[in-house]
Amino acid sequence: MFFNQRKLKLIGFVVFCILLGFGFYEGFVNIENVSSFTMPRKQLRVNDHELYDKQVSNYEENEVNNVNNNNDVQDVKSRLHELEEKVHQMESKTDNRVPKIFPSVKFLNYKNRRRILVTGGAGFVGSHLVDRLMLEGHEVIVVDNFFTGRKRNVEHWVGHENFELVHHDIVRPVYLEVDEIYHLASPASPPHYMHNPVKTLKTNTIGTINMLGLAKRVGAKVLIASTSEIYGDPMEHPQSETYWGHVNPIGPRACYDEGKRVAETLSYAYMRQENIKVRVARIFNTFGPRMHMNDGRVVSNFILQALQNDSITIYGNGEQTRSFQYVSDLVDGLVTLMASNYTQPINIGNPVEHTIEEFAMIIKDLIGGTSKIIRLAAVEDDPQRRKPDISRAKKYLNWEPKVSLTEGLKKTIAYFVKELQRTKHLQKDMARIPFVNDHNIVDQL
Numbered sequence: 001m002f003f004n005q006r007k008l009k010l011i012g013f014v015v016f017c018i019l020l021g022f023g024f025y026e027g028f029v030n031i032e033n034v035s036s037f038t039m040p041r042k043q044l045r046v047n048d049h050e051l052y053d054k055q056v057s058n059y060e061e062n063e064v065n066n067v068n069n070n071n072d073v074q075d076v077k078s079r080l081h082e083l084e085e086k087v088h089q090m091e092s093k094t095d096n097r098v099p100k101i102f103p104s105v106k107f108l109n110y111k112n113r114r115r116i117l118v119t120g121g122a123g124f125v126g127s128h129l130v131d132r133l134m135l136e137g138h139e140v141i142v143v144d145n146f147f148t149g150r151k152r153n154v155e156h157w158v159g160h161e162n163f164e165l166v167h168h169d170i171v172r173p174v175y176l177e178v179d180e181i182y183h184l185a186s187p188a189s190p191p192h193y194m195h196n197p198v199k200t201l202k203t204n205t206i207g208t209i210n211m212l213g214l215a216k217r218v219g220a221k222v223l224i225a226s227t228s229e230i231y232g233d234p235m236e237h238p239q240s241e242t243y244w245g246h247v248n249p250i251g252p253r254a255c256y257d258e259g260k261r262v263a264e265t266l267s268y269a270y271m272r273q274e275n276i277k278v279r280v281a282r283i284f285n286t287f288g289p290r291m292h293m294n295d296g297r298v299v300s301n302f303i304l305q306a307l308q309n310d311s312i313t314i315y316g317n318g319e320q321t322r323s324f325q326y327v328s329d330l331v332d333g334l335v336t337l338m339a340s341n342y343t344q345p346i347n348i349g350n351p352v353e354h355t356i357e358e359f360a361m362i363i364k365d366l367i368g369g370t371s372k373i374i375r376l377a378a379v380e381d382d383p384q385r386r387k388p389d390i391s392r393a394k395k396y397l398n399w400e401p402k403v404s405l406t407e408g409l410k411k412t413i414a415y416f417v418k419e420l421q422r423t424k425h426l427q428k429d430m431a432r433i434p435f436v437n438d439h440n441i442v443d444q445l
């Protein structure tokens with residue numbers, strides 16, 4: 001036969017494929033529409049006109065929708081583009097940010113590295129102690145409520161793997177795992193501790209109990225920062241640790257003086273009753289960089305007044321004496337005391353004594369300027385003489401101050417000059433008011 005069965009099957013298959021292809025084409029392209037619109041209107045039959053008009057309006061509607069959809073897509077695309085740009089900018093900002101460079105610290109192995117808590121570590125003395133302990137390679141936790149301390153004093157350590165800054169008030173208990181506690185938290189200058197006498201008492205009593213309790217729980221050694229103020233207005237001169245003091249228990253300074261006396265009492269009660277390892281440092285007047293500029297203490301007052309060519313004010317006749325130690329000497333003393341086995345209170349101060357008037361003259365000479373020295377009425381309960389007997393510290397700690405008054409004052413004056421400049425810059429910045437409002441602050445950064 002001319003068409004055998006195989007050929008017939010092939011022809012059938014080809015026809016099927018053509019029909020299938022045609023079906024698909026019709027599905028994708030609206031052939032009816034295309035053909036209708038490509039055909040002139042007048043060629044259509046009359047009853048087809050209605051259908052034609054309907055199809056035209058449908059087509060136009062579709063076209064409008066398509067245009068709208070296209071606009072939406074464009075809109076989304078441009079917004080995506082904007083977002084991409086912003087992400088890019090933020091990425092490049094973070095890439096360009098210089099990683100923080102920390103002062104290089106000693107490496108200590110696990111056995112020698114200690115976990116040390118410094119309460120009040122953002123304050124003047126505390127921050128210098130933190131520097132020393134960090135540089136020695138220890139792990140340091142600062143607990144501070146920032147009443148008189150500043151983050152700026154320790155900001156150079158923030159982010160370091162050995163350092164932790166905790167915002168906490170020690171009047172509330174704190175739970176930490178530490179080997180040593182330097183308990184320094186307490187306002188230290190008269191205007192600060194008299195600002196809220198009850199709080200000063202709570203910090204030195206309840207706060208000290210909390211620290212001794214923590215020391216008991218974790219078996220840590222604790223060093224209490226006491227003060228020469230526990231001697232009050234002393235009847236014995238120079239003051240040795242065996243002197244019991246001459247304190248007015250109800251005067252304006254009592255919140256601090258008696259608070260510190262109770263802190264000492266508590267320490268020895270915990271030592272006797274709970275076997276806590278206690279160290280008590282009776283700190284005498286200390287000065288140096290990071291001390292408070294406006295705390296009304298002799299050194300800061302005189303430096304600030306001389307730098308601003310204001311009158312240097314002496315309260316009383318100027319014959320009262322003070323001895324000042326430089327802060328690095330104090331830190332040496334504290335660290336040595338903590339490392340020692342000595343458990344009795346110990347004076348840490350500089351025994352070189354000067355009258356207040358002499359201080360005024362020395363500072364005026366170092367700074368120069370046109371300040372005059374003037375005298376004002378004496379302050380209530382202001383001790384007349386203050387000079388440590390440091391024979392204990394010499395004997396048991398082999399410690400004595402090394403930095404001379406002039407050397408220390410020069411460093412402190414340099415710090416005050418910088419701080420005054422910084423304050424001026426900040427005041428200028430404030431005048432600029434760079435940010436409009438808080439809603440678009442991120443954009444303005």
Ligand SMILES: NC(=O)c1ccc[n+]([C@@H]2O[C@H](COP(=O)([O-])OP(=O)(O)OC[C@H]3O[C@@H](n4cnc5c(N)ncnc54)[C@H](O)[C@@H]3O)[C@@H](O)[C@H]2O)c1
Pocket residue numbers: 119120121122123124125126143144145146147148149150168169170171183184185186187188189192203207225226227228282283284285286287
């Ligand atoms: N600087 C001196 O001349 C001197 C003299 C004798 C004793 N001391 C003692 O040394 C310690 C440190 O003195 P400083 O001169 O550095 O004072 P400072 O005011 O600069 O530092 C005290 C720190 O303790 C913090 N603090 C206060 N109350 C707190 C609380 N309830 N909880 C947590 N933190 C709190 C403050 O914010 C601050 O950072 C004090 O205990 C002070 O009594 C200092």
